Amino acid sequence: MHFGSPWYLLSLLVVPLVVAFAVAERRRRSHYPVAFTNLGVLAAVTPSARTPQRAWVPLALLVLALALAGSALAHPSVDITRKDSHATIVLLVDVSGSMAANDIKPDRITAAVEAMQAFVGRLPKGTQVGLVEFSTEPAVVAPPTANREDISNALELLGPSGATALGDGLGTAVQLVESTLAGEGYRRKGSEDVPAAIVLLSDGAQNRGTLKPLTAAARAKAAGIRVYTIAYGTPTGTVRFEGIPGVVPVPPDPATMRAIATATGGQTFDARTAGEAVDVYKQLGSTVASTHEHRDVTSWFSFGAGLVLISAVTAGLVFGPTLP
Secondary structure, X not given: OEEOOHHHHHHHHHHHXXXXXXXXXXXXXXXXXXXXXXXXXXXXXXXXXXXXXXXXXXXHHHHHHHHHHHHHHOOEEEEEEEEOOOOEEEXXXXXOHHHHOOOOOOOHHHHHHHHXXXXXXXXXXXXXXXXXXXXXXXXXXXXXXXXXXXXXXXXXXXXXXXXXXXXXXXXXXXXXXXXXXXXXXXXXXXXXXXXXXXXXXXXXXXXXXXXXXXHHHHHHHHXXXXXXXXXXXXXXXXXXXXXXXXXXXXXXXXXHHHHHHHHHOOOEEEEOOHHHHHHHHHHHHOOOOEEEEEEEOHHXXXXXXXXXXXXXXXXXXXHOOOXX
């Protein structure tokens, strides 16, 4: 739970003061001198000095009403996550030359494709899945579709070559999500997340392209699109490039992956083995096909405070008031 005006929570300090005042006042009354000679008659017409437990019910309800009212002043809100079987997921995959590295067996690209195939197969049937690849330049391999066979065939076409234009790839994926939602007649309400997400897998740092990764992430954030990132490969991964003698180190860039996910409200993961890649996509399968909503619940607290206050008054009439 979040509070838009947390300083108003200081008003809750009145709650223990009310309780302390009520207890003190009750004790003070119990010590009044008795100016009545016939104690037997007095006992018959007055309640016991010892307060029955039910007599404290009005006070308890009043305290609860004050607590709810004080919380309402602070403008509480909650984050609600709901499953969306008709969400749109865009798989954004790095297919640069470094994806030929074999630090992940049998090689990075093959293991990644197998993990994504399993991921797509576990998504709800109504979920649309699109595929964007990027190396020196980005390209839409398959527009979002609910046809799993189309996506499966598109994944089999991926192969490593070229450099890493990460920012351009993310920018293309954002445009694809926006055009898909617009084509479906979706209209975003305020600043809520749209029913779509991008799952980005990359095994290296950007070394080509015009759009910076965090600039593209800012575009995704502005569009309400969460980006889930996977830093893929091991720090010691190497690959041989044609025309370049020896092996070239191709470590992943987890810092950039983390920054993109953080900026868009997504999550970031590391995958250094084929098994870890499968596990990451398995975990994502239960989270990406969902919508996050920020809902103000001030009215709930206000209504609850009013309802409990009425109950306190009613209990006071039935059980007798505890407050002076």
